[in-house]
Amino acid sequence: MSTDTEKAQRSGLHQAERLRLLSSTERDLIRLANEPGFRRWLEQIKSIGGCAHPIYLAGRTTTRDAITGEVLRHYDTSEEPGGRMPLRCRNRRETRCEPCSRLHSGDTFHLVRSGLLGGKGVSERVQLHPRLFVTLTAPSFGAVHRASGPEGAVCRPRRDGGSCEHGRPLSCGLTHADTDPAIGQPLCPDCYDYVGHALWHASAGSLWNRFCHTLRRHLATAAGITQTRLREHLTLSFAKVAEYQKRGAVHFHAVVRLDGPDGPSSPPPIWATSDMLAGAVRSAATAVEVHTPYSPATGERVIRWGEQLDVHPIRSEAFGGSTAVTDNAVAAYVSKYVSKSVGESGGLDYRITTYDGIELAPVTPHFRALMSVCWRLGGLPELSDLNLRAWTHTLGFRGHVLTKSRQYSTTYGELRAARVEHRQDSDSTLDIETAVTDSAWRYVGSGHSQAEFEIAAGIAEDLAALREIRREIRQERRSGH
Ligand SMILES: [Zn+2]
Ligand SMILES: [Zn+2]
Ligand SMILES: [Zn+2]
Structure with missing residues (x-):
């Protein structure tokens, strides 16, 4: 409780005294x-x-x-x-500079949007071309705790087997709120395939490239023409972003579009429908695999996509698309991810240069285990091509956040x-x-x-x-x- 005398005393404080009290x-x-x-x-x-x-x-x-x-x-x-x-x-x-990240997200929005709706130097015809929104995931590397979601689902309901060989329970009867730090952490770190996870990340870029190649081949097969002739009929364009899941694995969200032989301004052939493209995406995603270099420590691992694969046709908002995924919604969704980094999913947004750096890093035990594996595998000469040490902080993934094919739309530089x-x-x-x-x-x-x-x-x-x-x-x- 302050009295008038106290107030008077306070206002009477000498200027220098007041300055001293300031932070x-x-x-x-x-x-x-x-x-x-x-x-x-x-x-x-x-x-x-x-x-x-x-x-x-x-x-x-x-x-x-x-x-x-x-x-x-x-x-x-x-x-x-x-x-x-x-x-x-x-x-x-966003964690480094909010205003600049917002500008960058805005540019990404326009970059993705112009590939869907035209504008910024891209023909508006692209609205009429087959366009899909595709999500490709990483496989499971071991059971992790899951968010309960709006239905309040139980994390890992009880099945027959009680515990793993390390004596840890195989189930989790809790419902985890979205903010629960347990989400994404493995039920048993000793059962979790950290080597598989690190190698998958290190190969994800090659897997994507192989996927695009296979997709062209499957499109050609569906059309009954050879792959070399395919270019005379159509071009395949894409823009994709990588998003880190809570468990520390990246997912790819991609816009895939079919144009005619001359790119966005030319119509694709009549037989190249959205359904045909969706079928080819599914079959290519299932078929594609890459092999890691052989190492006595890891063997030769086969890298494939996870089972969860989402393929949605993108409807043009201009033509009253309302129920399905619309072009504007996709552009907004994709641009959201470029301002995120592995740092926000609990990792680091700076490079690790020594093994001690991993021990000192402010990350969860799960991410620390993953980083340690990246560092350890990165020291093996037979795996040097995977560059795992340089990308320890991103958990072995060395791709860009956003990548796009040349014909997709404009560039950051042009914007x-x-x-x-x-x-x-x-x-x-x-x-x-x-x-x-x-x-x-x-x-x-x-x-x-x-x-x-x-x-x-x-x-x-x-x-x-x-x-x-x-x-x-x-x-x-x-x-x-
Ligand atoms: Zn800035
Ligand atoms: Zn749980
Ligand atoms: Zn275990």
Whole structure:
């Protein structure tokens, strides 16, 4: 309970005393806000969306008319706060930089969406082509605890056998809430096939490539033509993302599309239907396998897809697709995964360089066991091609999060270039044909101080709120309110 006297005493505290009581971050905030370039710095951070880990550059750029020598535009960071200019970190991971990861997710959404609906330089005809949303999974490497889901299902209901050879129960009668850390952990770590899991991850990229090859072969067989002739009739395009499951195994979600021989702008032959493609995807997924190199420690393992295989035709929203999987829903679903990393499923998003690094890593015993196996197998010369040590932190999987075939749609680079062009459209000096630009830049640092970080996070939040409001307004307009 505070009395008036106490209040008076407190307000009477000497300025220096009050400053002493502030945290170092608060003191830093006050210092920052009193600096002469503070307003300009705020503007800069706003222009990079409140990036959490900006890259700072110093330098200059001058645009002149090559004929008259007239300076059309000049920019020099010596006029900026601290003599430097921040750039976005462009990290795709939400845990590293939320605003940049959101931008990256947005780009992924457009990249996947344009392959489904057209736009961004892709023909709108693709909406009429056979398109599937396919999920390919890893097989089981041993029983793990499962989330109970909306039905409140029991984790591993009791069967006949009571316990494994290590004396651990083969069943689990619990219902695990979604947030239960037990989910994805094996019932018995000694029964779990860690070697199989690590080798599967290390071979998943080859398995996917082999799958695409087999899919073309099965399409040719279904059409009654040779594989070499297939190219004269159609092209197969795809975009896929890798998603880590709780058990630490990746799944692939892919959009698979059939075009005519000249890509998106040409129609596929009449016999190339969505059903035919689905049949070929199923048979190819079942048939395909790769073999790991032989090692006395592991033998030769056969790598195959798991039994769980989902194949859905994608309906065009433009044609009133409502019940089935629609193109917009698929683009949103796929783009969600690129901002996730193995770090968020309990792994690490930094590289491991020593075995001690595994012991010290803040991961579950399950992931630690998997990392140890990756490290151990990575030291075997006969498995060196699998590069397991370098990819210990990703549990042996060394693929990109998003991969796509050349013909699928646009690229991240093109989307970025379009953004820059859009910004520069307002700059009339660039319309002069004889303009030449001369630039010199150097890296001078990165990241924020604690106080700068807080401010940038506030800016990022404001920008996100603004986007949300704009989205709501757009939706209201669309629904005619
Ligand atoms: Zn960033
Ligand atoms: Zn359980
Ligand atoms: Zn066991």
